[in-house]
Amino acid sequence: MEERTLKIQKIKNGIVIDHIPCGMALKVLKILNIEGDIGSTVSLVMHVKSRMGWKDVVKIEDRYLEEKEIDKIALIAPTATVNVIENYEVVKKHKVHIPDEIKGIVRCMNPRCITNQKEPIVPEFRVVSKDPVIIKCKYCEREMSSEDIIENII
Amino acid sequence: MFKGRDIVSIKELSREDMEIVFEVAREMIPIARGERKSDLLEGKILATLFFEPSTRTKLSFEAAMHRLGGSVIGFSNPSATSISKGETLADTVRVMDSYSDVIVIRHPYEGSARLAAEFADNPVINGGDGAGQHPTQTLLDLFTIHQEFGDIQGLKVALIGDLKYGRTVHSLAYALSYLGAEIYLVSPELLRMPGHIIRELKNKPVETDKIEDVIEDMDVFYVTRIQKERFPDPTEYKKVAGSYTINKELLERAKKSSIVMHPLPRVNEIDVDVDYTEHARYFQQAFNGVPVRMALLALVLGVV
Numbered sequence: 311m312e313e314r315t316l317k318i319q320k321i322k323n324g325i326v327i328d329h330i331p332c333g334m335a336l337k338v339l340k341i342l343n344i345e346g347d348i349g350s351t352v353s354l355v356m357h358v359k360s361r362m363g364w365k366d367v368v369k370i371e372d373r374y375l376e377e378k379e380i381d382k383i384a385l386i387a388p389t390a391t392v393n394v395i396e397n398y399e400v401v402k403k404h405k406v407h408i409p410d411e412i413k414g415i416v417r418c419m420n421p422r423c424i425t426n427q428k429e430p431i432v433p434e435f436r437v438v439s440k441d442p443v444i445i446k447c448k449y450c451e452r453e454m455s456s457e458d459i460i461e462n463i464i
Numbered sequence: 465m466f467k468g469r470d471i472v473s474i475k476e477l478s479r480e481d482m483e484i485v486f487e488v489a490r491e492m493i494p495i496a497r498g499e500r501k502s503d504l505l506e507g508k509i510l511a512t513l514f515f516e517p518s519t520r521t522k523l524s525f526e527a528a529m530h531r532l533g534g535s536v537i538g539f540s541n542p543s544a545t546s547i548s549k550g551e552t553l554a555d556t557v558r559v560m561d562s563y564s565d566v567i568v569i570r571h572p573y574e575g576s577a578r579l580a581a582e583f584a585d586n587p588v589i590n591g592g593d594g595a596g597q598h599p600t601q602t603l604l605d606l607f608t609i610h611q612e613f614g615d616i617q618g619l620k621v622a623l624i625g626d627l628k629y630g631r632t633v634h635s636l637a638y639a640l641s642y643l644g645a646e647i648y649l650v651s652p653e654l655l656r657m658p659g660h661i662i663r664e665l666k667n668k669p670v671e672t673d674k675i676e677d678v679i680e681d682m683d684v685f686y687v688t689r690i691q692k693e694r695f696p697d698p699t700e701y702k703k704v705a706g707s708y709t710i711n712k713e714l715l716e717r718a719k720k721s722s723i724v725m726h727p728l729p730r731v732n733e734i735d736v737d738v739d740y741t742e743h744a745r746y747f748q749q750a751f752n753g754v755p756v757r758m759a760l761l762a763l764v765l766g767v768v
Contacts, residue, residue, distance in 0.1 A: 333547065358658060363648075418575075418630065421574065422572070422573055422574050422594050422595070423574050423575050424573040424575040424576040424578070424579050424593075425575060426569075427553070427573060428552060429552050429554050429579060430552060430554050430580060431554070431582070446652055447575065448572070448575075449575025449576075449579060450573075450574035450575035450593075450594075450596055451473070451574075451575070451596065452574070453553045453660055461575065
């Protein structure tokens with residue numbers, strides 16, 4: 311804990327996404343659509359020691375997450391926890407949960423799926439396995455792994 | 465139980481549902497043959513939305529509707545419709561739904577029948593969506609086997625040929641396994657059944673690349689066409705395709721009661737000689753498309 315504080319400062323307000331599987335922090339940022347200058351300070355550490363082994367941590371200042379955004383993280387970082395920080399204190403802490411159904415977060419990887427044509431529908435998936443994550447398109451039934459999901463985040 | 469229901473994927477039908485379809489289809493046989501008349505679907509309209517060419521599926525649905533006294537509207541050449549002007553499938557379906565009582569759709573994109581079912585109030589039957597599902601073909605295949613053996617449980621069924629790209633064999637393998645058949649997969653290395661299809665089967669099937677390995681024990685030989693364009697090298701195709709041909713001589717080693725099926729069209733996977741043996745069932749199978757589709761139309765329209 312002492313060591314981590316040295317690597318990455320405590321934040322006053324915002325969120326800390328902790329326990330991200332090692333190497334996934336950049337993908338978490340991609341899922342959250344954090345690229346370029348978003349007007350908040352974003353800190354990221356990869357490969358830090360934790361009680362359970364190694365992990366990545368992301369801290370985003372002055373920004374809070376909606377549930378839909380948290381669901382997105384769960385798809386690629388199912389072990390992550392989200393801590394809401396106010397005035398340097400953790401006021402809320404929750405584990406991310408993979409929902410049973412996913413709507414409007416991921417695009418189907420099958421180019422011949424009807425959801426990838428110009429139709430008035432939102433892509434929908436059923437989660438067929440949570441560990442490892444496998445989702446199945448409600449329309450074309452194509453299965454996607456977490457790597458496929460990362461490539462197809464909307 | 466069936467009234468108003470969409471038939472999109474075979475996976476949505478339970479064993480009981482399938483039994484009902486078979487039972488009704490059996491009763492439809494004399495009507496399908498023209499031996500008896502029926503006005504069961506008089507005043508009902510079937511809309512056939514064929515975005516892709518198909519002879520068998522389209523014509524057997526039309527025959528099914530006509531045999532039951534109903535009528536048919538539809539198209540099989542979308543370039544002559546408003547779709548070519550850029551209309552969405554959702555809009556086409558909504559309009560056709562308002563003109564008819566039941567829709568059959570064939571479309572090149574996977575998942576299109578599911579979309580159609582969402583936008584239509586009336587029942588939608590999937591007539592094949594790209595490489596996806598083709599549930600009425602699976603039902604007529606199962607019906608053919610069921611008619612022959614009375615039960616599917618415990619039968620030994622060999623699926624032969626292109627098991628990689630053939631959507632027919634994917635749905636069929638799933639349904640056969642669900643109904644308790646033992647499945648044997650016979651294909652060239654290049655055209656083996658994909659892992660995600662095999663994973664959905666109840667028991668791990670036996671896989672081989674030689675028909676000879678299974679010829680003596682099978683109850684059903686389900687043969688599919690090996691397409692030339694699947695092979696990067698034409699000489700490889702020639703070598704492979706020839707070794708998956710079923711002929712009279714080979715069948716002499718098979719069980720007397722075994723049957724040979726094929727979704728048709730065949731090219732040379734089954735020798736013409738076989739047509740005149742007691743094993744041939746592929747023309748019977750093609751005919752069965754009519755009573756099975758009659759049964760489905762009558763069931764989803766709630767008249768039986």
